[in-house]
Amino acid sequence: MAKTESGWNIDDAAALYGVRDWGAGYFDLSENGDVSVKLNFPTGEVSVSLMDIVSGIRQRGHEMPVLLRIENLLDARIAQLNEAFRSAISRAGYQGQYRGVFPVKVNQQAQVIEEIVAFGSRYGHGLEAGSKPEMVLALAALHEDGLLVLNGYKDREFIDLGLWAIKLGYRCFFVIESLAELPLILERSEALGVRPLIGARIKVTAKVGGLWTETSGDRSSFGLSSTQLISVVDSLKARGYLDCLQLLHCHLGSQIPNIQDIRAGVQEAARYYADLVGEGVPLAYLDLGGGLAVDYVGCRTSHVHSRNYNLDEYCGDIVETVMEVLDSQGIAHPHLVTESGRATVAYSSMLFFDVLDVARFEAEPLPSALHESVHEKLRALFSLLQSLDATDLQQSYNDAIFYRDEIRDLFKRGQLSLRERSLGENLFLAVAQAIASRLEGKSDIPPGLEGLRESLADIYYGNFSVFQSLPDTWAIGQLFPVVPLHRHLERPTREGIISDLTCDCDGKLDNFIVGPHERKTLPLHPLKDGEDYLLGVFLMGAYQETLGDLHNLFGDTHVVSVRINADGGFDVMKEISGDSIADVLSYVEYNPDTLFDGFRKTCEDAVRRGKISVAERQQILEDFSARLRGYTYYKK
Template sequence: MTATLETTSQAPAPSTAPPAWTIEESENLYRIEGWGDPYFSINAAGHVTVSPQGDHGGSLDLYELVEGLRKRNIGLPLLLRFSDILADRINRINAAFARGIARYKYPNSYRGVYPIKCNQHRHIVEALVRYGKPYYFGLEAGSKPELMIALAMLEPAESPDMEANQSLLICNGYKDREYIETALLARRLGHRPIIVVEQVSEVTLAIEISQALGIKPILGVRAKLSTQGVGRWGISTGDRAKFGLTIPEMLAVVNQLKAVEMLDCLQLLHFHIGSQISSISVIKEAMTEASQIYVQLAKLGANMQYLDVGGGLGVDYDGSKTNFYASKNYNIQNYVNDVISAVQEACEAATVPCPTLISESGRAIASHQSVLIFDVLATNDIPQQLPEPQSEKEHLIIRNLWETWEMISAENYQEAYHDAVQFKEEAISLFNFGYLGLKERARAEQLYWACCSKILDICRQQAYVPDDLEDLELSMSSIYYVNMSVFQSAPDSWAIDQLFPIMPIHRLDEEPTQRGILADITCDSDGKIDRFIDLRDVKSVLELHPLRQLPPAANRDHPPVFEPYYLGMFLMGAYQEIMGNLHNLFGDINVVHIQMTPKGYQIEHLVKGDTIAEVLSYVQYDAEDLLENMRCYTEKALEDDRMSLEESQLLLENYERSLLHYTYLKN
């Protein structure tokens, strides 16, 4: 007989381990649902995914995509462009206008145009023309070079009878004779260019050229509205705005056209109240004023057909859905409904036919399709190790810092901070007068940072942080050195404090325990990013993960090597690429166009970034001349026995190879 031992089951002891970090916490932290919907999200692996077709297609794992590109020897930093997002943006704007027109029974149509200045790169313009063709989506040119692009990229109508259904070409910007002649002659090809008058003198020129060529122009006038914009571009409106005509100037244009029996050529009213309009109330006010100007021009006898509401449709960079300058408190449908209702109300009240509506929403179309990916090269962290116990032999100032560190608590942390600052300053003063040695100063600084670290941990638990401790988070933050140039790839971040969403594209199922700012690889103190999106205003540090060190190699004298850590800067498709500069001669980066396929994705286009030789040629250096100079210098060094033949060959090989390489660093 076998005896059995009965046991009493006991509940497991409660775990003391902190709860695991979840991807939902990363979603909330980086606000990806706010700014990324419907294109960006986080998958179960903790990687950022992109859904280029929005709600209507599959998704790609950004981390796996970047790893695949690196295996193809496409180095970082790189810009990913998703042309399917461009198609989706055009579809959404046109669908919103279709819904608005149906809702209000608006008796005319919508024709969108893309302002080329937003991003002039060929593959983007080609894609927009292709995706916009079903909607008769046109282009807007703000300069003579952009006019050259538009005329060659838009397909003209095959016959004059089809011209009415042709995509529009809006001709903005300052114009000379050649500009106006080219635009007018394009009508013979089947294009439908509308020359928008920015200055009264342009009307005189347009009349003269029209009469000489025997081609009637389609003219528009750009109005300087009194409605004041908001945000960085609020000064785009008003009497002293850079572009457009005042009301007296518009009347002068009308009279001038009437005098030569060409008033029927005036068919469009255009206005622009600035880029990135964050408040819907400003749009409503502008639409009310512009609609009244439109109907009054029609009453004066102008053959009004079009109302161009310009750009301004905002992008929610911080995901807060507020009227903060990096956000917007409306969606596309709200915007469209306010445009349509204001125009319809004014026209019906004045018994004027409702116009074809035009918008120039460049930022809202192009921003989402580009993602900048860059890697972290190294970090500079505040020392976090616990200080060694004090010795009675140590200097009084060091003993004071030690006692301060020991006594820090939630009850006295604010007072302790000021004590630590005072003792540190005294230690530096004593060092400067020779009363402390280098080791003692190092010990004092270690204790000071230990005090700050302990105080910061307490601050993070408080509902309110005292004003004198607000900067402590930034002072204690790490510096993450990233393989990019702010001046080349994110110039608005540096020049006008534009906020872009930035976050790791992997490890999002881990808690980001570091707080850091980003420093680029240019030799410029402005080459950094220390302003990041937040639900409330702006935060000065970004939550990041510590770098993971790879196992040491056989030769332990080598510096530590870390796993790749990739960050993404999102909503980068508008203005950044074309406005980048060559600070420190960091050139254009690699650009990869990705298109979705039934089996995943394909690389539609690869635009290789600049090599060092190419960048040097931009500043009038010839790579062959430089190489020849180096050869001569090495020959002289050989002759003087200052270097060996092997050393000279290694130097020349490295020099020549570097000229052919990417301007950025290898990691």
Template sequence: MSVQPQSFSSLEQNTESENHSSSSQSWTIEDSEQTYQIQGWGDPYFSINRAGHITVSPQGDRGTSLDLYELVTALRKRNIGLPILIRFPEILADRVERLYACFDRAISRYNYQGSYRGVFPIKCNQHRHLVESLVKCGTPHQLGLEVGSKPELMIALATLNPLQISEKEAQSSLLICNGYKDREYIETALLSRRLGYETILVVEQLEELELIQAISEELAIYPAIGIRAKLGTRGTGRWGSSTGDRAKFGLTIWQILQAVETLKSYNKLDCLQLLHFHIGSQVSSIRVIKEAIREAAQIYVELTNLGANLNYLDVGGGLAVDYDGSKTQKNNASKNYNMQNYANDIVAEVKEACDQAEIKVPTLISESGRAIASHQGVLIFDVLGSNEPPVTPPPVIEEEEHLIIRNLWETYALINEENYQEYYHDAIQFKQEAISLFNFSYLSLKERARAEQLYWACCAKVFEIIKHQETINEELQSIANILTSIYYINLSIFQSAPDHWAIDQLFPIMPIHRLNEPPSKRAILADLTCDSDGKISQFINPKGQKPKDFLELHPLDNNQPYYLGMFLVGAYQEIMGNLHNLFGDTNVVHIRTHGKGYKIEQLVRGDTITEVLAQTQYSSEELLENLRRHTEQALEKNLISLAESRRLLNNYQQGLANYTYLKANDQESCIP
């Protein structure tokens, strides 16, 4: 007697169809907001409109909002191919304004008799158009720059105006010179003071003092010197080692005292004008920041009492970005404070220390790069295809089927809410037995395929039971992983999100459209590179929970493109990207709003194949000539026709001028 399971599969399919229809009707924009936590990490710049598209408000709570999906569609009609990095200079300006406003409020609240001057660390993003935009929007606030190398110093001197005129006053532009220094670095920095810059050389090693002294004497330029202190306060997260005795940069307390004596011996103690410290990037806990400020403020007081002419206290970086929107310190992707808390604690701690010592408060400086630059960069890419779990309706089982197949069918048919864990174990055992039988020739290839098909059906049935449960044991959690789809994305993780690959940095990722539809797929993302690390399999999770190992996405429609956005990527990612598999820089557009619309302020074309090959010392002309010789040899041997050789050479020549990324079927007209 044969078993006929079709009624089971039909019932299951009908139920699934009804559930999908019901879910589609009940799914709301608010459901998408909660699923992707956009209000947590995106406020006040990103939200979802009633059409189910992400909108961008570059000026925050004011100004024009742009439909991101419509913007991307318009860019593609201009033959700008995906992936595209979209920069919003107005977000950059808004971040600067918010930072200064927070310090202004804190200074007023605590009656602080000093001022605040921010500097942007160029290492965060050295790209010309971004730095120029930042200098332009930062000029009214007298925003300075921080450099850590000779190339960055060259950028700063040619980009930052020596004199900045704000509504209040005109001041020399602040230029903080960190990093290791040689004679050329120091000499250039000192000479820049002749142009009107307030250039401060921050000492990272005691040996630099002797060099600064010698060069300043030669040039007859009085230097402004800072000292970077290694604090005892420990940072948090992956950059916690930026402090302490084993920190890469800075001087210990004993070395600071030696520096003071050295400057005294040169009769230049009054050149010591700045105390600097850094407790690491992305500091998630406000407690750590407060402890570091308290320690640094006390060092500042003691150095002042020793006769140093200190005017500045540079608190370095560390102001974190809330990548997962949880507003907690449970992981490195968030923080338990806001920008105003940060400013309040810095101002209050420094004021208290200086008031107790009865000394003048310093001008406060911060080197906030991540907090300024992250939000302005949005990376848009398309999904090229997917690899779905091999779950299909169970096959019809005949009476004469192999016992292992009948056992798997019976297991599938009997799984319910009471026995699913036990029967899942049975399914695993039967699958392993099927593989063993196949290896010893007791099972045919078709029979093994039928066994595996039933195994996957068992997994899917168990998953339908457990996915609605609040807690799932670790063993059963693996079912969700094996039933996760793989979405192939037109992107290189190594080029566009290197921090995710290198240090497991989380970035918000979500569709930019179809957000009024239920995302019924669980997926991970696989990039274009031939590397098993080229994937994204960890995603932000609400409320500071550990990262999710899947992303909720929509089923693909072969007739429509599917666009995803990776947000908060404006800091570090562009400059740290590499050429793995020779995928180059992406297309970049700068979008500025005006009235009710927008304009493309800058378009920077992504790398062509010729350009990335040149970076690895290949000449496109020589390559083309080599291929031409190969085709001539093939023609002589009648291995290729003349028409085929001509087509091959034309494709090769055209390809050299093309974008390194792929064209989807509907992108044939898009050229870089």
């Protein structure tokens, strides 16, 4: 690949942003410097520029920010998961089948569930629901023979609807999470005359690493201890319902980075399975929950945001581990169920937003000399700057901080003017920048200077809300790949963090994947006059959409679903306009009509008192009304 004038090419950009590492083959950079999405069709591979999709979205009247869903990526993930289990099963000579279910909580959006059910039906892919609303949407979406796993707490209404679903022919399993649930399930089954399908969720003690380690182990909030499990079995036996207990369930945690932890958990679950069957429980399904991780970093290690295994290895290890345990006890192989959420939906959604402005932390041009009358502390900073090469950088930085703080104190005591303080701050910035540039590319940075680069980074103001669109970055430090959507033929010469539109110091992205390592700043391009600079946040299809909130009343973004075609074009399948200002105000109990009327009265009063003309009143009210109907995000 030829280098451009600046000695930079697409491969350098791809390596810097890790696109080919975390992109799992779905994302790359195209020859013209745009990020592209790649899909395989029987006729060959197709690559489409995301900037072309952005311009298609804009032509349809949607401004940034936009959440883009690519339906084929969802299909591709379901196909890969099912095919990987199928081949692991056939390679190993395993006798059961794979029956995947998608946990609705990971992305409840109708477009997503409808696509998963429609495409997944060829594999018998079902759903998992953990609440009454999730069960209702799952029953309406699923085909009658679809597997539906019901987790979470259950009340009488929940149980009754599940029992009717069983009567209709759904393979609908009530997973018992606590001892208290069983009597109610049996009571309602007797009342409605429907025999339930029952699963039992166990607490495996094998601890998994990663961010969700508390989901497993003795103290996890869900699941039965071995003693409680035995009590469930005994009660079912005593009441003549043992034949209903057909599924054993466990969930080790989400985003499990280490395959050894998965093996250990599966082994323990399989041991429970074998002994229960040995006791005469007619189990037929082993549900291993979620946990299949997404490699957000692209480093393929046991880093919490990565994973040290691939899909084939995951499926192969599960099949092999279950077989090993069961074969040694002569137990028939169960159907394997997994509830993979993030690995199914993460890739298909991405957030695009434009950059509204950039704040740079750079010194203004300085005079070549300072007059003798200038305060001695300012002169000390100035001579520090001039003698940097002759002194130790750490010591110079310490001295610069000392002088800067002295200057601030003198200002507070009224002994330095505002202009003098401004000169002092500027000199300090110049020293800090000069030190940072001398550290560039060095591996042995003194510990006291490690944060210097971050403290000088630009702030790029992005047209989005972290709390609405990427809540996990704030809540649990989730890392998502962030990449400019274009300009990859240019070397990114700035380092920045990204601040959102909310007036909240937590509303920012300041942890990135670069290279592919975690870093506090992201290489970015300088803004160009009159040109948009668009950034994309990738792999964010799991958990973000319903967890998002209305901080500062920034509402839902526009959502556009596209389907890539084999000829390299794309169709816009669905467009959902984001919340208007009237929408978000009504969520917090305002009535937009009442608001308009109140404001109209204020304007009328202003006309009466001669503050505005009637024509101005009309203009103001039109603006107010347009704002109510408009998008909550900004226009450049």
